[in-house]
Every structure is written in structure tokens, then in C-alpha cells.
Amino acid sequence: MAQTSAPPGAPGVADAFEGDPFRSLPWVDMRREYLGPQAQVRWEARVRVQGPDFAEDPMNVPIHVQVDPALGPVRQITVLVDRNPIRRVVDYFPVQALPSLSFRFKLEQASPVRAAVQTADGVWHVGGTWVESAGGGCTVSGATRKDGSWSQTLGEVSGRLFSGLPEGAGAASRLRLRVMHPMDTGLVGGIPAFFVNRLSVRDAQDRELARLHSYEPVSENPVFSFDFAQPPAGGVRIVGSDNNGNRITSRLE
Template sequence: MSTTRRTLSICLGVLPWLSSGALRTADAASPPTPDPFEGDPLRSHPWPDIRREYLGPNAVVAWDARVQVQGPAFAEDPMNVPISVRVDPALGPVEQLMVLVDRNPIRRVLEFFPVAALPVIAFRFKLEQASPVRVAARTADGVWHVGSTWVESAGGGCTVSGATRRDGTWSQSLGEVSGRLFTSVPGTTGSRLRLRVMHPQDTGLVGGVPAFFINRLSVRDGQDRELARLHGYEPLSENPVFSFDFPQPPVGGVRVVGTDNNGNRITSRLE
């Protein structure tokens, strides 16, 4: 009997040791827990879905400080939030810029194809609530380099009618273009084009007012060579203003041509 008790006692003493060892082995072999924010420095929950939807499920994405995004700390006017984008030349040639806003009901603001311009752009957009603002720059190797900034806002920019829609004057100036070409940009030998296109830019989120927005603009030189191309979306501000930079002044002035989503044509020439 005493032998049986001693044997049972030894077995009971060994089992806890074996069990804890097995757990330690299993823990060591477990894969690391994936980062739900995918490295996002702003830790935004919508970002993983946004990345897959707009950049592609298999896209290579890198957070990159060379994609510089500047905006206000607080959007005093959520219908006209100024954003400027500049990509450091050290990144190399950039084929496309895409601007995305995590917490807007319509997340894509614009796509910019520099063509013969510099990867630099400034514009204004509507912001529905405080949100990260992203700019993804695609290089020739297909990699998306992403820069971000955070803009606080009281909100409501996407769900309120613009001034010209409220007073009905939008139809009198629809498609008119005004602008100026600055042939001297500090620190460069290039030029800067600043232009405004008159358009109500309706988001479609105001009752009884369908989406109505500029969907394409092309900047061309006097010989009709394309210098830059922009695809616009609903969140661009009413009567949007854009700034483009060129490494050299355009030859023979500038032509601006484009369309809106209703097929209205935009065309203008700036000497």
C-alpha cells in the first residue's frame, strides 16, 4: 500500500511540471499578434479597410515622412479646409498622388497625376468631422508611400449646401476659370499655377441635391502638351482653388480643360 501511495505522489508531482513546460513551448511557437492598425502612426481604425479599397488588397504600402502633408490643426471652416502636399525629391519620380480622408462619408478627395509637373499640390476640401488626412504617393515601382496629418473639426462640411447653391447663383458662373501663372517660385527656377474653377461641388449628401462635381481637369501648355492631370471627387470645396508647381515655366501659356460628372465642359486659357 505504501508503495502505491509513493508512486501516485511522484506522478502528481511530475504532471504540473510537464504541463507548464508544454505551455511554454506552445507560447514560443505562437505567431505574433498582427497589428490591427497596420503600422498607422495615427492609429485609425478605418485605415486597414481604406488601404484595401483604394490602394488595392495586395498593394505594397510604406509610411514615409518624405510625403509631407500640411493642414490646419483645427478646421475653422469645415467646408474649406486648406491642405498642401509636397513630396521630397529624394523619393524619386512620383506617378500619382491620392488624397484620402478616413472619417469623411466620401473618403477620396482627389487623384493627381503630375505628368510634367512637380509632385506638389495645394487645394481645399470639405471635412465632415475630425479625421486623419492621408496622401498616398505611388512611385514607378508600384509602392504607395503614405504621409498623414490630423485635422480637428467641429464637423458638418460634407452635409451642408454651399453658398452659391443656397442663393442660386451657381448657374451664372458654372465652369468659369480664373488664375495666375507665377513665373518665379522662391528657391526654384520653376513656376506656379494657381487657379480657381467655379462649380457648386455638391456632395449628394444634402436632401434633394444630387452629386454634382468636377471629375477631371487637365493642365496643358501652349502647344497642347499635358503638364498635369487631376481627377476630382465630391469632397472638393465649392469653387475649388488649386496650386500646381512646374520645374520650368510652361511654353506659350497655359490651357485648362476638363469636365464635371454631368458632362459640362470646362475650358480656359491663361497667358
């Protein structure tokens, strides 16, 4: 997994790229649209984004985002891909979880992949990595859409809670779950956008531990990994929905 994070420091100097270390033309508009026109942005090495050097399968590109605890409490993590036709991939709200997230997404062409992390003071801290790709991930139908099997498993959730993680993982417990869904981008002829847009992880007392808003570029049958400082007592409950209003609900002991 390659890792490229922007250097730490003050907001970028006034130039056409606003200090962007990738010198990406879409960045200025992305910053305004997704982070806010008046957002304070800092390039931050403590926001680590890990991905492959080359996306062998552009429909399933693994990404891991981890924020150094020294950065302070995290409100939100937004993952953006500059050169995708749909640039926003996920908004993650750790709530009581650790600021760490893993998943797979579709990549249309070689691009910077960024994580923008908002801390309690409202400042956005941005790190990223560059992923090479032959492309085409956003404009091709997934396997279950092609064979028609998606309707038989739609909304099914499977997962597992792991504890006793290796030293250095930075977490005492990890929740890995898969949601069966075609995650259509709407960019394939005759197939409208159809995707999981909200997931909430709750404990046995129905207290929210983490919340995720996902968008069209997330891979088919998405797998997400969430980290916790302590194992959730009594297991977890997963609730959510897709953009067509289909409900998702499951319980993991």
C-alpha cells in the same frame, strides 16, 4: 499649418492597424479599396501633408501636399480622409509637373488626412496630418447653391501663372486656378452629387502637363495650385468636365 508625417521605414508590422501611426480603424479597408488589396505601403516622412490644427471652416480646409524629390519619380498622389463619408478627395497625376498640390476640401469631422504617393516601382508611400474639426462640412450646402448664383458662373475658370517664387518653394513656376462650380456632395437632401471630376493642364502645344481627378469633398469653387520646374512655354490650357458632362475649357497666357 500643422504637419504630421508618419515615420519612414519598412511596411508596418502585422497588427489590426497595419502599422498605421494614427491607429485609425477605417485605414485597413481604405488601403484595400483605394490602393489595392496587394499594395505595398510604406509610412514615409518624405511625403509631407500640411493642414490646420483646427478647421475653423469645415467647408474650406486648406491642404498642401509636397513630396521630397529624393523619393523618386511619382506616378500618382491620392488624398484620403478617414472619417469623411466620402473618403477619396483627389487623384493627382503630375505627368510633367512637380509632385506638389494645394487645394481646399470639406471635412465632416476630426480626421487623419493622408496623401498616398505611388512611385515608379508601384510602391505606395503614405504621409498624413491630423485635423481637428467641429464638423459638418460634407452635409451642408455651399453659398452659391443656397443663393442660386452657381448657374450664372458654372465652369468659368480664372487663374494665374507665377514665376520667380521665393527660394525654398522648390519650384520655378506655380499655376493657381479657380473653377466656378458648386461641388455638391450629394449628402444634402434634394441635391444630387454634382462636381468637377476631371481637369487637365496642357501647354501651348497641347501636351499634358498635369491631370487631376477630383471628387465630391473638394470645396465649392475649387482653387488648385500646381508647381512646375520650368514655366510652361506659351501659357497653359485648362480642359475638363464635371460628372454631368459639362465641359470646362480656358486658356491662360
